[in-house]
Amino acid sequence: MKQYKTSKQLALVIDLNVCVGCHACVTNCKEWNTSGSAGALSDDNPYDKDPTGTFFNRVQTYEIGEYPKTETIHFPKSCLHCEEPPCVPVCPTGASYKREEDGIVLVDYDKCIGCRYCSWACPYGAREIDEHQKVMKKCTLCVDRIYDTDLPEEERKPACVLACPTSARLFGDVHDPDSEVSEAIREQGGYQLMPEWGSKPSNHYLPRRKQKVKHSPEELERVDNPLKKEDYQAEDSAGPSLDDVTSW
Amino acid sequence: MQPAFSVIFLTTLIGMGQGVFLAIYTEHVYSVLNVVQQSNNSQFYVIGSVVALGLLVLGLFASFFHLGHPERAWRAATMWRTSWLSREVIVLPIVMFFVFVYAVLHFFEFNIVLITFGSIDVNLSLVIGAVATLTVFALYICTAMIYASLKFLQEWHCVLTVLNYTLLGSASGFTATALLSFYTQADKFNFYLGWSLVLLVLAFISRIASLYRNRRLRPISTVQTAIGIRHNQIKQKSMGFMGGAVNTRDFFHGKTRLFIRSIKQIFIWLLFIVPLCIMTLTFYSPSYEMIGLAMISMYLGLLAERWYFFADANHPQNIYYQVIS
Ligand code: SF4
Ligand code: SF4
Numbered sequence: 309m310k311q312y313k314t315s316k317q318l319a320l321v322i323d324l325n326v327c328v329g330c331h332a333c334v335t336n337c338k339e340w341n342t343s344g345s346a347g348a349l350s351d352d353n354p355y356d357k358d359p360t361g362t363f364f365n366r367v368q369t370y371e372i373g374e375y376p377k378t379e380t381i382h383f384p385k386s387c388l389h390c391e392e393p394p395c396v397p398v399c400p401t402g403a404s405y406k407r408e409e410d411g412i413v414l415v416d417y418d419k420c421i422g423c424r425y426c427s428w429a430c431p432y433g434a435r436e437i438d439e440h441q442k443v444m445k446k447c448t449l450c451v452d453r454i455y456d457t458d459l460p461e462e463e464r465k466p467a468c469v470l471a472c473p474t475s476a477r478l479f480g481d482v483h484d485p486d487s488e489v490s491e492a493i494r495e496q497g498g499y500q501l502m503p504e505w506g507s508k509p510s511n512h513y514l515p516r517r518k519q520k521v522k523h524s525p526e527e528l529e530r531v532d533n534p535l536k537k538e539d540y541q542a543e544d545s546a547g548p549s550l551d552d553v554t555s556w
Numbered sequence: 557m558q559p560a561f562s563v564i565f566l567t568t569l570i571g572m573g574q575g576v577f578l579a580i581y582t583e584h585v586y587s588v589l590n591v592v593q594q595s596n597n598s599q600f601y602v603i604g605s606v607v608a609l610g611l612l613v614l615g616l617f618a619s620f621f622h623l624g625h626p627e628r629a630w631r632a633a634t635m636w637r638t639s640w641l642s643r644e645v646i647v648l649p650i651v652m653f654f655v656f657v658y659a660v661l662h663f664f665e666f667n668i669v670l671i672t673f674g675s676i677d678v679n680l681s682l683v684i685g686a687v688a689t690l691t692v693f694a695l696y697i698c699t700a701m702i703y704a705s706l707k708f709l710q711e712w713h714c715v716l717t718v719l720n721y722t723l724l725g726s727a728s729g730f731t732a733t734a735l736l737s738f739y740t741q742a743d744k745f746n747f748y749l750g751w752s753l754v755l756l757v758l759a760f761i762s763r764i765a766s767l768y769r770n771r772r773l774r775p776i777s778t779v780q781t782a783i784g785i786r787h788n789q790i791k792q793k794s795m796g797f798m799g800g801a802v803n804t805r806d807f808f809h810g811k812t813r814l815f816i817r818s819i820k821q822i823f824i825w826l827l828f829i830v831p832l833c834i835m836t837l838t839f840y841s842p843s844y845e846m847i848g849l850a851m852i853s854m855y856l857g858l859l860a861e862r863w864y865f866f867a868d869a870n871h872p873q874n875i876y877y878q879v880i881s
Contacts, residue, residue, distance in 0.1 A: 373787060
């Protein structure tokens with residue numbers, strides 16, 4: 309199998325501890341990507357019975373455990389820009405490819421014949437065919453905005469990242485050990501989805517982390533104050549003096 | 557997966573076309589080697605090749621209905637280094653080309669002898685036929701590997717997929733050739749019929765083996781690995797949308813278990829048991845109607861088999877799309 313070696317690998321890190329499931333990333337993704345020069349992400353019956361449409365990003369909800377001991381996890385999912393993308397080598401036209409320069413997996417809409425084979429070859433269900441343009445679509449990591457020098461520097465990020473009100477989505481180069489995303493993966497237990505297929509997703513998820521502070525009794529009681537006298541004052545400060553009136 | 561009729565027709569029709577060619581060429585080789593009685597068969601080889609070509613063209617035609625942009629189909633020949641689909645797209649016209657040349661050589665009875673071994677003359681059509689046979693087998697492999705190469709579709713990721721495509725295609729092709737030969741080359745009818753029986757029995761064994769294998773499969777991906785949370789009790793509450801999406805249409809057949817099970821029974825009976833019985837009878841009392849009936853039953857069975865083949869495969873992406881809301 310072909311080895312994809314990219315010096316840089318842009319990716320998202322999604323913090324499940326923070327995500328509140330508001331779908332802001334979904335709507336902003338749709339808004340940005342349906343307005344680009346590549347044409348709309350087509351929908352059918354959007355305000356009617358049986359609506360259907362093309363999206364790059366979905367937020368799902370899972371319930372973990374059994375009532376009353378349950379936790380709700382909101383789980384955003386888009387193309388994971390795999391380091392060994394199984395969807396790329398199967399494409400008969402070369403329309404699906406992984407960029408050398410930043411590891412983004414893209415579809416060339418002008419070459420795609422709409423055979424759907426790549427979507428069969430993605431275990432994550434991240435590819436959706438556009439039923440009107442008849443080409444395969446998927447998350448582009450907003451390749452058309454992250455390099456756009458007309459935008460102010462801080463806006464050169466994927467639309468979903470900018471939209472997230474809780475900053476649950478981090479964006480950066482996972483091959484750079486000093487990047488924000490690498491640090492988050494390393495220090496907060498970032499993991500990949502379905503590691504069993506060897507596709508090595510670049511996007512990572514940060515697990516739920518319970519914020520528990522542990523206190524030992526020693527921390528609550530002063531061990532160096534055996535008489536439990538809290539208003540203890542130094543011997544020599546028996547009376548007020550002119551220069552330190554505020555000291556007691 | 558959601559079975560697509562374009563792909564079902566593509567795979568069954570080209571499989572049968574390839575089988576028809578294998579049948580006439582097998583007879584050709586046998587008659588050169590004097591295993592079967594020699595006769596002037598050129599005309600039958602032409603008929604057989606034309607039928608094979610017709611089936612291949614029909615299959616190709618059906619495949620275009622699967623594409624979003626058929627006008628760009630030629631592009632699919634570019635990635636043969638990595639894609640089995642691309643390889644199939646290349647090998648299919650090559651098969652057609654050699655079958656066509658084979659037909660032309662026989663049509664003009666253009667039989668220059670290239671080498672002679674003892675009493676056996678190796679003429680040009682024999683060599684072209686051998687090349688065509690190799691490409692036919694290559695095409696079976698390419699077609700089946702499109703499915704067998706996808707490792708997380710566990711039902712397909714198995715050598716039995718390749719074996720089934722080859723055996724089922726050959727068996728249906730030999731039966732079609734037996735039907736063709738009934739009036740035009742009656743002395744070879746039993747030859748083709750015998751081979752069809754043998755191939756069909758082999759295909760039956762191999763298909764049952766894959767059914768048995770698939771029944772015992774345990775999914776490697778679970779909701780735990782899919783979302784990466786270690787807990788035995790995970791329920792999806794929402795898949796993120798209430799309407800439809802490609803993800804809910806393309807990857808699941810949407811039929812009841814009962815329906816799936818009945819399709820399995822239908823193909824086991826129509827594709828294997830009924831034709832095997834009819835053909836065994838036909839072996840003793842040849843009848844055009846009987847072999848025709850076997851062929852019809854077999855092709856209907858083949859359609860059901862291919863439908864089942866697709867519906868049977870569980871795509872791991874379905875784990876993410878369980879609950880509408
Ligand atoms: S998530 Fe799917 S579509 Fe995206 S790179 Fe990986 S295999 Fe390909
Ligand atoms: S649908 Fe398009 S991108 Fe996907 S495999 Fe076919 S040609 Fe390639």
